Amino acid sequence: MNRTHYCGEVNGKQNNGEAVTLCGWIQRRRDHGGLIFIDLRDRTGLVQLVIDPDIAGDYFVLGEKARPEYVIQVTGKVSLRPEGQENPNLATGDIEIYITEMEILNEAKTPPFLIEDNVDCDENVRLKYRYLDLRRPELQKNMKLRHDLTMKIRNYLDKSGFWEIETPMLTQNTPEGARCFLVPSRVHQGEFYALPQSPQLLKQMLMISGMDKYFQIVRCFRDEDLRADRQPEFTQLDIEMSFVNREDIMSLMENMMAEIYRDLMGVEIKTPFLRLTYADAMERFGSDKPDLRFGMELKDISDIAKESNFKVFAANVEKGGVVKGINVKGGEHFSRRELDDLTKYAGIFGAKGMAWMVVIGGEDKVKSPIAKFFTSEQIDAILERLSAEKGDVLMFISDNYETTCNVLGNLRNEIAKRENLIDPNENNFLWVVDFPMFEYDDEEQRYAAKHHPFTSPMDEDLDKLESHPDEVRAKAYDMILNGVELGGGSIRIHRSEVQSKVFGLLGLSKEDAIENFGFLLNALQFGTPPHGGIAFGIDRMVMLMTQRKSIRDVIAFPKTQSAACLTTNAPGAVAPKQLRELGLELRKKDEE
RNA sequence: GGCGCAGUAGUUCAGUUGGUUAGAAUGCCAGCCUGUCACGCUGGAGGUCGUGGGUUCGAACCCCAUCUGCGUCGCCA
Numbered sequence: 001m002n003r004t005h006y007c008g009e010v011n012g013k014q015n016n017g018e019a020v021t022l023c024g025w026i027q028r029r030r031d032h033g034g035l036i037f038i039d040l041r042d043r044t045g046l047v048q049l050v051i052d053p054d055i056a057g058d059y060f061v062l063g064e065k066a067r068p069e070y071v072i073q074v075t076g077k078v079s080l081r082p083e084g085q086e087n088p089n090l091a092t093g094d095i096e097i098y099i100t101e102m103e104i105l106n107e108a109k110t111p112p113f114l115i116e117d118n119v120d121c122d123e124n125v126r127l128k129y130r131y132l133d134l135r136r137p138e139l140q141k142n143m144k145l146r147h148d149l150t151m152k153i154r155n156y157l158d159k160s161g162f163w164e165i166e167t168p169m170l171t172q173n174t175p176e177g178a179r180c181f182l183v184p185s186r187v188h189q190g191e192f193y194a195l196p197q198s199p200q201l202l203k204q205m206l207m208i209s210g211m212d213k214y215f216q217i218v219r220c221f222r223d224e225d226l227r228a229d230r231q232p233e234f235t236q237l238d239i240e241m242s243f244v245n246r247e248d249i250m251s252l253m254e255n256m257m258a259e260i261y262r263d264l265m266g267v268e269i270k271t272p273f274l275r276l277t278y279a280d281a282m283e284r285f286g287s288d289k290p291d292l293r294f295g296m297e298l299k300d301i302s303d304i305a306k307e308s309n310f311k312v313f314a315a316n317v318e319k320g321g322v323v324k325g326i327n328v329k330g331g332e333h334f335s336r337r338e339l340d341d342l343t344k345y346a347g348i349f350g351a352k353g354m355a356w357m358v359v360i361g362g363e364d365k366v367k368s369p370i371a372k373f374f375t376s377e378q379i380d381a382i383l384e385r386l387s388a389e390k391g392d393v394l395m396f397i398s399d400n401y402e403t404t405c406n407v408l409g410n411l412r413n414e415i416a417k418r419e420n421l422i423d424p425n426e427n428n429f430l431w432v433v434d435f436p437m438f439e440y441d442d443e444e445q446r447y448a449a450k451h452h453p454f455t456s457p458m459d460e461d462l463d464k465l466e467s468h469p470d471e472v473r474a475k476a477y478d479m480i481l482n483g484v485e486l487g488g489g490s491i492r493i494h495r496s497e498v499q500s501k502v503f504g505l506l507g508l509s510k511e512d513a514i515e516n517f518g519f520l521l522n523a524l525q526f527g528t529p530p531h532g533g534i535a536f537g538i539d540r541m542v543m544l545m546t547q548r549k550s551i552r553d554v555i556a557f558p559k560t561q562s563a564a565c566l567t568t569n570a571p572g573a574v575a576p577k578q579l580r581e582l583g584l585e586l587r588k589k590d591e592e
Numbered sequence: 593g594g595c596g597c598a599g600u601a602g603u604u605c606a607g608u609u610g611g612u613u614a615g616a617a618u619g620c621c622a623g624c625c626u627g628u629c630a631c632g633c634u635g636g637a638g639g640u641c642g643u644g645g646g647u648u649c650g651a652a653c654c655c656c657a658u659c660u661g662c663g664u665c666g667c668c669a
């Protein structure tokens with residue numbers, strides 16, 4: 001092969017008159033009988049080839065044989081196009097290449113869909129033929145950006161003194177957290193490795209080893225249900241540092257993001273990012289990953305509602321619940337049907353109902369099914385609390401604190417989407433900090449770690465660890481971009497006795513703690529430096545940078561919602577011999 | 593596990609109240625065509641209506657089950 005140029009890089013200014021050799025795929029062939037045009041494609045773009053029988057000679061018949069997606073190599077002369085024949089839609093549209101030699105390197109079956117951007121094609125088909133889908137310029141561009149991003153990250157962390165260290169994929173299963181993928185051991189029959197959900201404990205042990213600053217761009221696995229932004233295997237930027245506090249890590253990371261966005265997106269990002277406590281984020285935005293590209297903050301009207309004659313509200317506040325509302329500016333255009341629809345939407349997140357008021361001004365002030373339960377003074381107070389003006393619509397949810405915030409947080413996002421309140425080109429970064437250490441798991445009837453059980457409690461809350469675990473805050477932080485959690489981390493527990501205590505609070509008996517995490521508790525006793533870290537979802541990051549709605553668009557070979565790979569047909573059955581070697585036997589379906 | 597949407601030609605879709613031989617566009621194949629760039633013109637081939645069952649004289653259409661994909665809640669330390 002003696003390719004001299006890529007298709008998209010041939011250039012009228014530099015290459016005019018030059019003989020070039022190009023390789024690529026045929027995008028399209030336009031056969032005029034006596035003259036054939038071919039658009040040749042490689043990962044850099046398209047260029048037009050001209051096959052003129054007077055110049056191409058015997059190669060003309062190859063042009064007649066050529067079909068879309070055939071792989072060809074051509075040699076020809078770069079020429080400026082005749083006056084008026086330039087194609088402004090093509091980067092190389094000012095030139096074309098007169099073929100003097102041509103070879104069909106490989107023929108191709110007709111592809112099931114057209115290889116070009118914005119093809120409307122069932123995702124089933126696209127995933128089955130993923131290698132063809134990946135030929136589309138858009139997906140190639142996404143892969144390139146992903147490459148640029150990881151190169152940038154490696155470069156930034158290298159110059160900041162980090163070492164990239166690999167941790168094992170075949171590792172120990174631990175309880176807590178997501179479901180693991182298990183790998184049966186042949187040598188140790190009846191025992192299993194687990195694929196890592198994250199290298200958390202291993203990177204902490206690297207700190208004990210004195211590696212000081214570690215990072216890894218690493219595949220992680222979680223056997224949980226999928227979403228548009230969730231895959232069972234995903235790539236994480238994993239970071240851990242010794243002798244640092246929260247602020248050290250956060251500033252290093254926001255500088256990294258600023259550099260990434262400046263160099264890859266041409267966007268200046270202001271640092272430091274806004275820091276919002278978890279409590280404030282929930283109170284004001286109803287979410288621990290608030291989208292701050294628009295307002296519509298949640299307002300508490302429990303005190304007013306409590307005095308009203310609206311029993312649903314008053315009774316709820318009486319038994320410890322709250323009433324909160326949002327103001328949809330100029331929302332009076334919502335029809336009754338749309339309001340019903342939003343009520344239904346609120347129901348998805350557990351709301352038992354949604355009350356609303358349309359602000360109409362005048363004597364009645366508001367139009368609302370619940371207006372009659374409020375005095376004129378109470379209505380005034382509500383309007384003032386929510387800064388309401390004529391034309392606004394107020395929506396209220398009443399439930400326990402968590403549900404109320406969560407429902408309104410989701411409503412807030414949904415309405416912003418419907419009302420077009422979001423500038424898609426804005427990049428709004430922030431940190432959410434001071435997460436609660438624990439959350440109560442109703443199903444398991446015990447506390448569970450909100451972040452993970454290795455997160456350090458805040459020093460000032462240490463004495464509440466046993467008396468009021470629900471009030472203990474953690475040295476944890478999440479980086480949020482446009483309402484999406486990009487990454488999260490924490491300062492870790494570096495003292496064995498604190499770690500034991502936390503395990504105890506999580507309902508782990510001493511024996512269980514030793515059985516599952518004994519290696520960590522042991523290691524913590526051999527001189528563990530204070531340390532902390534963070535992990536970012538690389539896939540999500542690329543998804544946001546490319547403004548895609550699905551993480552699948554930035555992963556070369558993604559899985560479907562049922563965790564299958566349509567390209568390779570994984571997962572698949574295995575031969576009985578393989579099972580025997582592993583000491584495994586499959587239960588028959590009807591024995592379940 | 594729950595809720596919702598979709599499945600008809602290679603692809604994207606239409607298909608009326610259940611009624612003749614299931615259509616269109618595009619792609620594909622063949623012929624013609626020397627300035628196209630979504631080339632054009634003429635002709636042609638192409639269907640397990642996701643699958644299984646049921647209702648009916650008759651089902652792409654109605655009913656039940658099931659599979660696949662997508663979105664979402666739960667779940668995701």
